[in-house]
Amino acid sequence: MLAIRLLAEPDRLDTVAQPVRPAEADDAPAAPVPTAVALPDGVAEEAAALAPAARLTGRAGETRMQLRPGRTPxxxxxxxxxxGDEAGWRVAGAALARAAKDETHVTVALPAEASPAAARGLVEGLLLASYRFRLTDAGDAPALTGVDVLVADPAGYTSAVEVARTTARMTRLARDLTNTPSSVKNPEWFAGQVAAAVGDRPDLHLRVRGPQELAAEGFGGVLAVGNGSANGPRLVELDWRPAGARTHVVLVGKGITFDTGGISVKPVPAMKLMRKDMAGAAAVVAATLGAAALRLPVRVTTLAPLAENMLSGSAFRPGDVVRHHGGVTSETTNSDAEGRLVLADAISYAVQQLAPDLLVDLATLTGANAVALGKRTAALYSENDRLAAEVLAAVDAAGEAAWRMPLPADYVEHLGSELADLHSSPDRGAGSVMAALFLREFTGDLRDRWLHIDMSAPSWAEGDDAELTRGATGWGVRSMLRWLATLA
Structure with missing residues (x-):
């Protein structure tokens, strides 16, 4: 990641970024904002003359570069x-990372009134927009390696910047896991990456269940989905258990490391990006590691059911009945609706064995999510108004997007099956809603403390956009860390 320093006075002035805000009056030009630390003579005056001449509006993310041959900077x-709020500075930080990508070092001066939250937004934008994924070391390294942030009192911003660094680092981890091709990434590999990230930390507890343990403990959904692959399924259980924690949250993330659709095989265009079908698992693992890194006083247990949904002679069939953890059975007529099968196992296990106060699952679950809400917004489901409002507020503060969707009572009858307790994929339309209703059936006594997020569409970006870069977005890491911090 970029090296970012907080300084009270500059020690290097190759390129200086001067903030500009929109004018207060409609007919006035945008103007530079006075900075907390004085810049070299002539810079402020030149910026004041350049802003109206360049017809700048001051909107977040707008940039103009001016060369100053023979002068400093x-x-x-x-x-x-x-x-000038956190959201604006996040967009500005992302724009700065791109506008200065060919520079080696940049100094950005914050206004005197800039809050620690503004510094957090700037640093998150810088670190997330400068992300690049490479499977190998081939290719040129980025030119920009360091950014100095000038503030009058660095100590007042240190905590916010450290939180931004951790948040960005964990988001980048989730992006790395999701971007990794499935020729490398399988359930065993993913579990190994989690183990490597945990290392020998005594305050993080990791358990990985393999196929034999899953069978012995009745995780029939995970086993059914993973049965068609030569790479056996896993269940990652990662626990951050700080002393004195008064709230226990379980996060569940869908972890399909590649999804062919199984016997209900996907068409090629729908299959080519299915390495991203474990983005939910990546997000909740990274959020838990982030909670530990920030030492949030909330117990967080993450469950990541991992499987490859492959097409083979041993794959589960449309019409099969699956016995989930806890004994509930489901009939499936579409093997491409596999995510809810592995999530049902994990949710049931969480409810029956872990007894959390709150239960949240994140999943790249349905394409119907994008039909309803587009590419940038996740679908959020919960019967708990307070929980939904608190998570939505955290999502908004993090710069991500979600919209609360209904759980209609009159749709529940469509989950009925003649063969099993439930039908996992009834062909009744409202795909995202029906998937959420199916998962709700496994929440037991936690039904009123459960929240489900269908984040398939926003887990991937087709191109660079503000702090997002093309490919995996790491959606949910920032939102979950914001929400967990409020519980603390």
Whole structure:
């Protein structure tokens, strides 16, 4: 990641970024914002003259580079920060990372009134927009390696910047896990990556169940989905258990390391990005590691059911009946509706064995999510108004997006089956809603303390957009860390 320093005075002035905000009056030009630390003589005046001449609006993310041959700094970058709130600075930080990608070092001066939250937004934007995924070391390293942030009192911003660093690092981890091709990534590999990230930390507890343990403990959904692959399934259980924690949250994430659709095979265009079908598992694992790194006083247990949904002679069939953890059975007529089968096992286990206070699952569950809400917004389901409002507020503060969807009582009858307790994939439309209703059947006494997020569409970006880069977005890591911090 970029090396970011907080300084009270500059010690290097190759390229300086000067913040610009929109004018207060409609007919006035945008103007640079006075900075907390004085810049070299002539810079502020030049920025004030350049902003109206360049017809800058001051909107967040707007940039203009001015060369200053023979002078210090040699380049002046005008940087739109919008209203100057955390969201505006996050967008500005992302724009700065891209506008200065060919520089080696940049100094950005914050306004005197900039809050620690503004610094957090700037640093998150810088670190997330500068992310690049490479499976090998081939290719040129990025030119930009360091950013200095000038503030009058660095100590007042240190905590916010450290939280931003941790949040960005964990989001980048989730992106790495999701971007990794499935020729490398299988359930065993994913579990190994979690083990490597945990290391020898005594305050993090990791258990990985293999096929034999899953069979012995009745995880029939995970086994059914993973049965068609030569790479056996796993269940990762990661526990952050700080002393004195008064709230226990279980996070569950769908971990299909590749999804062919099984016997209900997907068409090629729908299959080519199915390495991302474990983005939910990546997000909840990274969020738990982040909670430990930030030492949040909340107990967090993550469950990541991992399987490859492959097409073979041993694959589960449409019409099969699956016996889930806890004994509930489900009939499936679509082997491409596999995510809910592995999640049902994990949710049932959490309810019956872990007794959490709150239960949240994240899953790249349905394409119907994108039909309803587009590419940037996740679908959120919960019967608990307070829990839904608190998570939605955290999602918004993190710069992600979600929309609460209904759980209609009159749809429940469609889950009926002549062969089993439930039908996992009734062909009744409302795909995202029906999937959520199916999962709710496994929440037991936690039904009113459960929240489900269908985040298939926003888990992937087709191109660079603000702090997102093309590929995996790491959706949910930032939101979960914000929410867990509020519980603390």
């Amino acid at each position: 040699g380049r002046l970058l005008l940087l739109g920060v919008g209203a």
